Amino acid sequence: MSGNPPFHNLTYYTFGTPNGLKPAIVLEELGLQYKVEKVDITKNTQKEQWFLDINPNGRIPALKDGDLRVFETGAIMLYLTDRYDKEGKLNYPQGSREYYEVLSWLMWQMGGLGPMQGQANHFRAMAGAYSEYGIKRYMDETARLFDVLESRLSHADWLAGEKYTLADIASYSWVRAGPVFLDMDIKKWPGIEKWVKRIGERPAVQKAQTIPEGTRSAEELSQMAKGMRDRIDGMKETKRDS
Ligand SMILES: N[C@@H](CCC(=O)N[C@@H](CS)C(=O)NCC(=O)O)C(=O)O
Structure with a gap:
């Protein structure tokens, strides 16, 4: 380089x-x-x-x-x-208190929500065998991490500081996939539900959801994921791992 x-x-x-x-x-x-x-x-x-x-x-x-x-x-x-982003549309000035709030939520998403929800997706929709233990462990952890988001979003519009930032974008992308892939009921987390709606209405967010060309819509993904979960459920009686 x-x-x-x-x-x-x-x-x-x-x-x-x-x-x-x-x-x-x-x-x-x-x-x-x-x-x-x-x-x-x-x-x-x-x-x-x-x-x-x-x-x-x-x-x-x-x-x-x-x-x-x-x-x-x-x-x-x-x-x-x-x-x-010299004007700070999506972040706060480096070194400010809010900047470290953004960084904290971003690292939390990278190290927690993404990997754990990814494992929930694996056990619930993609695995080669039905694993009650794996499904429970990662679905419970994903729900716990949603509770953590709710602890902030029940009384604030955005995760870090007073505006929409990278912190919101990072977690939104995974939270949006919860109902679609894991059939999670977002109504259990009212603060998250409002925040998802607020972010989902942004034109840039809607455009990004079509990238790259050929990306399935949320409805198409829901349909596909349901088929994947049904396949896992079909292995319930025959291939128990514990
Ligand atoms: N920590 C990585 C995670 C990337 C990741 O897990 N990507 C998935 C898709 S969401 C992938 O490429 N999966 C295919 C594979 O693991 O081979 C990041 O944030 O960039």
Whole structure:
């Protein structure tokens, strides 16, 4: 790598998943020009060498800006605001109290909500065997993490400070997937329900949900996920792991 960013030459490598959605929202909210490269994870494209050269972890998404590469959604989102959000539309000034609130919620999402809800998705909709233990462990943990969000959103409009930031975008992308993939009843968390509606009404968020081309709508995803859960339930009696 050489040269110093920003290059204003952005390519976003992604697929229509909660992690793919996070930086897509940031790119759209900031009104940036960028190319989209679809990395089809159903075909294992993310494990091909050309993509591993951009993201050694072999998972979507990743970003290139000129010859600079950034991987991990938290890093991509921070790169975009550090470099291209000089007016602070989606973040607070570095070093401020609110900046560390944004960082705290962002790290919480990266280390907690995303990985745990991802495991819930796996056991509830994708596993090769029915696992009552796995489903309970990760569904309970996902619900506990929703409670944590609710503890803030029951009395505040946004997660960090007084405005919509990266913190909201990161968790929104996963929370939105809860009812769709896991059939979670969002009404149990009234603060979250209002916050999801508030964010979902934003044009940039709606546009990001169509990236890359061919991404299924929430209704189509719900239908598909129901079929996946039914398949797991069908293994209940035959393939118990405990
Ligand atoms: N911590 C990573 C997680 C990325 C991730 O788990 N991506 C999933 C899609 S949401 C993926 O590429 N899965 C395919 C695979 O694991 O091979 C990030 O935030 O970028």
